[in-house]
Amino acid sequence: MSFRRPVARQMPPVFSVRDAYANDMTRGQLRNPALQHPFRGVRAAPGVEIRLLERCAAFAASSPRVQVFSHVTAALLHGMPLPERFDNAPLHVMSPASARSTKASGTVGHSATFNSLEVVAVRGIPVTTVERTWCDLAAILGFADLVAAGDSLLWHENPATTIERLRDAVARYPSQRGRRRMRAALNSLSDHSRSRPESLLRLAVVASSLPDPVPNYPVFLPLSGKRIEIDLAFPDYKVGLEYQGDHHRTDRRQWRSDVRRGNDAVDENWSMIYVTGDDLGNFDDVIARTERRLRARGWNGKRAVSPKQR
Template identity: 40%
Template sequence: MSPRRAAPIVHPNRAFSVGEAQRHGVSRQRLRAADFEKPFYGIRAATRPMSFLDDRCRDFLPRMPLGGVYSHVTAAGLYSMPLPSRLSGRTELHISVPSERRAVDAKGIIGHRTTLGHRDSDRRFGYLVTTPERTWCDLAAMLTLPELVAVGDKLIARRLPQCRKENLTGAVERHGPRRGVRNLRRAIDLLSDRAESPRESLLRVAIILAGLPAPTVNKSVFDASGRFLGRLDLSYPHLKLSMEYQGDHHRTDRVQWQRDIARTRALQAAGWTELQFTQADLDNPAGFIAQLRFILARLTH
């Protein structure tokens, strides 16, 4: 009597290697069927209507090398860190391995060799990912100083923080003399746990790097009778000067647009001057910096 064949894998709830499938008796012809995807070489997964980052990370696990950990842009995506479009739009997975091992070399993978301490990764997603602190340090080689601050602000934000500023400081100290460490050290002093949007952070850093006074972040303002007027993105309270970043939703959302106008009017009635900024100002900050410098000089003399 011939030995009983193992039941074939038809639609497993995880990705699997071709070798694993063949050991279960699945033929090569079956593995070429349309109901299986080929996310990476030598790997199959049940076809999905949409593929998310977590799905792609799980798909590669059958080929993940010993000591491998998702890092850099991939880890940032898993933590929902605000990356610039030049990075957030990429689909490759970043995988780091200990420096004594060979970097992963596969289609759709960007491999890194690095030193990983026991505090640099965890399994909060069900597989190894660099911690938010270590991820922030790794991103320093890819981001500008303002972009790095925007990510750091998001990590320590009072609303749903993922770590504390002290954790980031400790990670920078452990990071050592690697590429981007100078910006990391500068970024630590520029972080604010009161920031509520990446664009707001970019605007604040542009102002500070231009040598202008650091504005107050998200200050709540009330009129003389104690009525709440609003929470200002950035401001110089002693000058009653506020600065607001206006994203596209402020223009396209009718209710938001009407609310913005009413708030601006209320601030003006209370003696405030409001300056509004858009993405165009962030793309070319020299223009608005010159104007802001002139306004500050006028208000202080």
């Protein structure tokens, strides 16, 4: 892309038309066909990967109205795991209830009641808090995906919030949309699910006729002298389920560690079941295999909540 007149050096890769004019760009420059048009009032340099943060910053700069990013957009900015179909979703923008929601192309507008305590800044971008965001997601996500998003906020090694704060947000949530699903999900959250697939797997097992598993169960292996955590465990029967994501396959060191770790567990009489991405969305085979392993180790088929359940 070339211009007869140089572009101001301070212009970011993604910028609003308003900022462009403020930096002396001309209308002719902004009409250059090489520029990308993410949505009205925003331009991006050719070949630039327009990431979510840049899209939000450019939209915020292009709009003089008081608005915050919410729902799916806020969830992604907070690092909450969502289904892949939301990776390139339109920006979700929330306006005060007294104002009309945005109709801008490339956005989903919401008009809702919220206060300043429900807004935080993520790298300078105004977004709804993790608690308010999780509540808003109840109108968009299914039960399992909502639980997985909530689990990520409670992960005990690096919690973004607490179950008490989520309960308080649910109690104060001003909308009725998704409220029943929200309350059901709230009662199913765990602070011991390391990833979205682990959460989905746990929910599938809990919804089956199998005993309730213990998530991220710590185990000491005397023969190897190692301490490990099993994603989902049935300690009374020494049966464990492990989710193997793609990074376990592409990272050589991780793959070798996983194999060694699995062998060490088997040496201690643990029966290990490995789950992959192919199983997501339909855990029937995993449930059936787990039932066979449990029965082989003395489970009588009666459901019982483990006393060690977290």
